[in-house]
Structures are given as C-alpha cells and as structure tokens.
Amino acid sequence: MEQFSEWVRAAEAGRDELISLRRAIHARPELGLQCPMTREKLEAAIADLPLTILRSDSTSGLVASLEGARPGRTVLLRGDMDALPIHEDTGLDFASREAGKMHACGHDSHSAMLASAARILCGRQAELAGRILFMFQPGEEGFHGGRIMLEEGLLGDPLPDAAFALHIWPTLPHGTVACRAGAMLASTDTVKARIIGKGGHAAMPHDAVDPIPAAAEVVLALQVEVARRTPVADPMVLSITCINAGTAHNVLPDAVELGGTLRTLSPEGRARGRELFERVCTHVAAAHGCRAEVAIDPGYPPTINDPRAVALVRQIAGDDFHELPSSNMGGEDFSYVLEKVPGAMAFLGVAPEGSDPATRAPLHNPAMMIDEAVLPKGVALHCAFATRFLERGWE
Numbered sequence: 453m454e455q456f457s458e459w460v461r462a463a464e465a466g467r468d469e470l471i472s473l474r475r476a477i478h479a480r481p482e483l484g485l486q487c488p489m490t491r492e493k494l495e496a497a498i499a500d501l502p503l504t505i506l507r508s509d510s511t512s513g514l515v516a517s518l519e520g521a522r523p524g525r526t527v528l529l530r531g532d533m534d535a536l537p538i539h540e541d542t543g544l545d546f547a548s549r550e551a552g553k554m555h556a557c558g559h560d561s562h563s564a565m566l567a568s569a570a571r572i573l574c575g576r577q578a579e580l581a582g583r584i585l586f587m588f589q590p591g592e593e594g595f596h597g598g599r600i601m602l603e604e605g606l607l608g609d610p611l612p613d614a615a616f617a618l619h620i621w622p623t624l625p626h627g628t629v630a631c632r633a634g635a636m637l638a639s640t641d642t643v644k645a646r647i648i649g650k651g652g653h654a655a656m657p658h659d660a661v662d663p664i665p666a667a668a669e670v671v672l673a674l675q676v677e678v679a680r681r682t683p684v685a686d687p688m689v690l691s692i693t694c695i696n697a698g699t700a701h702n703v704l705p706d707a708v709e710l711g712g713t714l715r716t717l718s719p720e721g722r723a724r725g726r727e728l729f730e731r732v733c734t735h736v737a738a739a740h741g742c743r744a745e746v747a748i749d750p751g752y753p754p755t756i757n758d759p760r761a762v763a764l765v766r767q768i769a770g771d772d773f774h775e776l777p778s779s780n781m782g783g784e785d786f787s788y789v790l791e792k793v794p795g796a797m798a799f800l801g802v803a804p805e806g807s808d809p810a811t812r813a814p815l816h817n818p819a820m821m822i823d824e825a826v827l828p829k830g831v832a833l834h835c836a837f838a839t840r841f842l843e844r845g846w847e
C-alpha cells in the first residue's frame with residue numbers, strides 16, 4: 453500500500469479534527485474504568501464509519517472492528533482513555549475543567565490518534581485484506597482496563613495476530629519513535645507488610661516489643677537483599693514509599709505498616725522479588741521478636757515487545773527510529789495484550805521542535821504538555837503498522 457509519507461499526508465489532512473477531538477477529551481478528563489464522556493466523544497468521532505462496535509460490559513471501553521474487503525490477518529491498535537488525579541497547571545486554554553483531574557499521561561492524544569487512524573483506514577477498506585481492531589481502553593492508570601477487556605472477550609477468539617500501541621513521551625525529541633525488543637516496561641506489584649510487636653510505654657521498651665527498629669531494619673535489609681540477589685541483566689527496583697506507625701512521642705505502637713512498589717522486567721524477576729520481599733519481612737521481623745503479615749497486590753505484568761514487531765516499527769519509522777538502550781521501570785497494562793498477542797508498544801517523542809527535551813515536564817506532572825504537531829505522525833504510524841502487518845505479516 454502507501455509509503456509512510458502518504459500516511460503522514462492523509463493524517464495531516466485530518467489534523468484539525470484530530471486536534472479538536474484531543475482538546476475536547478483533554479478538557480474533560482475522567483478517571484479509572486468509567487470514562488463515559490470520553491467514550492461518547494470517541495463514538496461520535498467514528499459514528500459514520502463502516503465499523504462494528506463492541507462495548508465493554510463493565511467499563512467504558514470499546515472495540516471498533518474494520519473488516520477489509522478480503523479475508524486475512526487480524527491486527528489490533530490500542531489507545532487508552534483515562535486521566536490522572538492531578539490538578540492541571542499548564543495554563544492552556546483547553547486545560548482541564550475537572551478540578552483535580554488531568555490528562556497528564558497523554559491518553560487524550562492516544563485515543564484521538566486512534567480515532568483519526570480509524571477514519572483513514574476505513575477510507576482504504578476496499579484495498580484491505582484482513583481485519584483491524586481499534587481498542588479504546590479506559591483504566592490504564594492502575595485499574596487493569598486492558599485485562600478486563602481481554603477477559604470480556606472483546607479482543608476476539610481467536611485473538612488478533614499482532615498488536616501495536618503508541619505512548620507519547622514529552623522528554624523525547626520531536627517526532628522520535630523509540631522502542632526496544634524484549635522488556636520495554638516493568639511489572640508493577642504493590643507490596644505491603646505489617647510488622648507486629650507489642651505496644652507499651654516508650655520509657656520502658658523492655659516491657660514491650662518495639663516494632664519500629666524491626667521495621668527500620670526491614671526497609672534497609674530489603675535494599676541490601678535486592679542489591680545482592682538481583683542479576684544485573686534482569687534488574688529490580690523495590691521502593692518502600694509508606695511507613696505508618698505511632699500516635700504519641702511516649703507510646704510504642706503495636707505495629708508498623710510498610711508499603712511500596714516492586715518493579716521487575718521478567719516473570720522470573722517478578723517471582724524472585726515477591727519471594728525476597730516475603731522472606732526478608734518475615735525473618736527480619738522474627739529476629740526482633742515481631743511477626744510480619746505480608747501482602748502483595750498484583751499489578752501489571754512486564755511489557756515485553758516482540759522482536760519482529762520492533763523490526764516492523766523500525767522499518768516504518770526509518771531515520772526517526774531510536775533504539776532505547778534500556779528498559780523503563782514504569783508500567784503499562786498493554787502488557788496484558790502483549791502477554792497473549794505478539795506486538796510492540798513504541799514511544800512517540802512530543803517535545804516541541806528545537807526544544808531541549810530534558811527540560812520538558814515529564815509524564816504524570818501537572819505541567820506536562822504535548823507538541824500537537826507530532827500527533828498526525830502518530831496517526832500515520834498506526835496506519836502503517838496495521839497495513840504493513842496485514843500485507844506482509846512478520847516478513
């Protein structure tokens with residue numbers, strides 16, 4: 453089919469619609485699995501297209517399916533929809549009108565780019581062999597929206613043959629397409645421990661079992677253990693981010709609560725991290741005469757890109773391709789799709805042209821901004837990923 457430059461031209465032709473949809477979504481951010489206003493805007497944007505729409509039962513997600521003129525492979529393109537509980541501080545005239553909610557992760561642009569790609573690809577329906585699924589997904593920011601949509605069967609049976617997603621990246625240069633084979637992003641389990649001793653008078657600690665020094669040693673021992681037990685080629689980050697205990701300066705508490713996040717890049721690393729956390733909490737607490745109750749809330753699996761999909765992204769992006777030298781320890785629930793379907797997530801640099809990307813506000817920051825001039829390129833990438841795969845598979 454088309455050269456990449458032709459997809460860019462088609463995307464540029466729809467630029468006004470793209471930007472106004474993105475800004476409309478940006479001004480009315482919604483959190484979690486229920487994003488009804490966002491879904492309404494997206495459905496309106498694609499209402500006149502020859503798409504079959506499947507709505508998620510328990511979320512505001514939807515999958516729009518485009519059937520090519522001839523049978524063939526199935527490819528999935530994904531855009532997420534939800535925002536963050538952050539008060540926006542950009543000063544933009546289309547800034548959030550919902551207090552305490554902001555599209556600080558760029559999901560407004562992801563879903564708008566996907567809607568534009570759907571319009572362009574529907575215009576090529578007669579030339580297409582195969583099926584394209586457009587997955588509009590809420591609940592990425594910790595709510596497992598991707599997993600729920602998979603479990604609801606919205607991605608089809610059999611599952612698609614390939615899947616692609618883009619994530620805008622404000623600290624990468626304008627128009628860069630950054631990707632890597634293998635682990636792109638980390639698993640994101642939440643770890644919790646309650647170190648239980650016996651409270652008492654702070655002046656008579658020998659009559660109590662003070663959980664505070666035990667908890668302090670647990671925190672340090674965890675860092676030592678991570679450093680000594682983690683293979684350098686399969687990194688792990690364990691951050692204890694909450695310590696809660698105590699009510700008064702002269703009272704020893706009964707217990708200390710610890711909480712944090714465990715980030716790993718492989719199923720093996722994830723199992724190693726969970727085992728390590730439980731073992732260190734339990735035994736260091738026991739050494740102090742305390743006991744530990746440990747809980748691990750499973751987060752997202754690591755996001756693993758298929759090398760064939762990364763090769764396809766590289767071919768299409770050409771000179772704009774940037775091979776990421778290392779994984780990022782953030783997480784993504786597109787990982788659930790990539791556990792089952794070969795594919796890739798790529799980052800799209802949205803720093804303004806000529807700016808120093810390192811000075812830009814990062815994702816999840818109240819001042820995060822996107823150079824919208826890059827967005828048509830994201831639309832073109834979606835179109836090219838899908839059609840290249842439908843035409844030639846992993847060749």
Ligand SMILES: [Zn+2]
Pocket residue numbers: 557593815816
């Ligand atoms: Zn995010």
Ligand SMILES: [Zn+2]
Pocket residue numbers: 557558559592619
């Ligand atoms: Zn995101």
